[in-house]
Amino acid sequence: MIQVDLHNHTTFSGDSFTTPKALVEQLVVHPTIKAAAVTDHGSIEGVSAVKALAAPYPDILIMPGVEITTPRGDILVLGTEELPPTPWTVEAVVDFAKETDCVSVAAHPFREWGLGESAATSGVDAIEILNGGSSAIANRKARDLAREFGLPGVAGSDSHRPSDLFSVYTEIQASLDVDEILKAIKKGLISVFAAEKSIRF
Numbered sequence: 001m002i003q004v005d006l007h008n009h010t011t012f013s014g015d016s017f018t019t020p021k022a023l024v025e026q027l028v029v030h031p032t033i034k035a036a037a038v039t040d041h042g043s044i045e046g047v048s049a050v051k052a053l054a055a056p057y058p059d060i061l062i063m064p065g066v067e068i069t070t071p072r073g074d075i076l077v078l079g080t081e082e083l084p085p086t087p088w089t090v091e092a093v094v095d096f097a098k099e100t101d102c103v104s105v106a107a108h109p110f111r112e113w114g115l116g117e118s119a120a121t122s123g124v125d126a127i128e129i130l131n132g133g134s135s136a137i138a139n140r141k142a143r144d145l146a147r148e149f150g151l152p153g154v155a156g157s158d159s160h161r162p163s164d165l166f167s168v169y170t171e172i173q174a175s176l177d178v179d180e181i182l183k184a185i186k187k188g189l190i191s192v193f194a195a196e197k198s199i200r201f
């Protein structure tokens with residue numbers, strides 16, 4: 001069983017203040033969360049930067065990923081180190097994730113830039129039911145939608161600054177291995193939690 005924050009932005013996102021170094025440092029010192037996804041906006045450059053800094057630490061894992069803005073809403077692709085082919089439509093991003101054995105997630109479906117109820121029928125593998133930047137109401141609606149349609153629900157802080165890191169997390173029945181984590185998400189072997197207290201510097 002591991003705890004993972006599946007939604008984080010680094011300075012490669014443009015609107016984030018979290019440097020790759022800050023992300024790795026917080027992961028190293030965190031007592032229980034030992035894996036984090038890097039999901040920058042339309043960029044995978046941060047993934048290699050963070051992975052390089054994390055390489056000396058065998059007890060932490062960086063999940064590669066990206067957050068893609070489609071005309072209908074944002075979708076996370078977890079597991080990828082490449083960008084989907086353009087144009088970035090919902091269908092193209094979902095298909096890309098399937099073809100590359102990655103996991104597609106409807107990010108914060110009931111917030112701005114969310115897919116809304118269409119998330120459930122968009123073909124995504126999972127729905128983000130606990131987003132650190134969404135209201136309780138928006139998260140509850142997302143959870144209800146995932147339940148209604150039998151889709152796995154994941155959690156991610158959607159951090160854009162170091163103090164937001166790991167505010168929520170997904171507990172996954174897997175070891176610190178990207179493929180195991182992706183498979184476990186698809187099987188729904190996951191639970192979501194809000195951290196009682198996030199580590200701040």
Ligand SMILES: [Zn+2]
Pocket residue numbers: 007009067107158
């Ligand atoms: Zn985001």
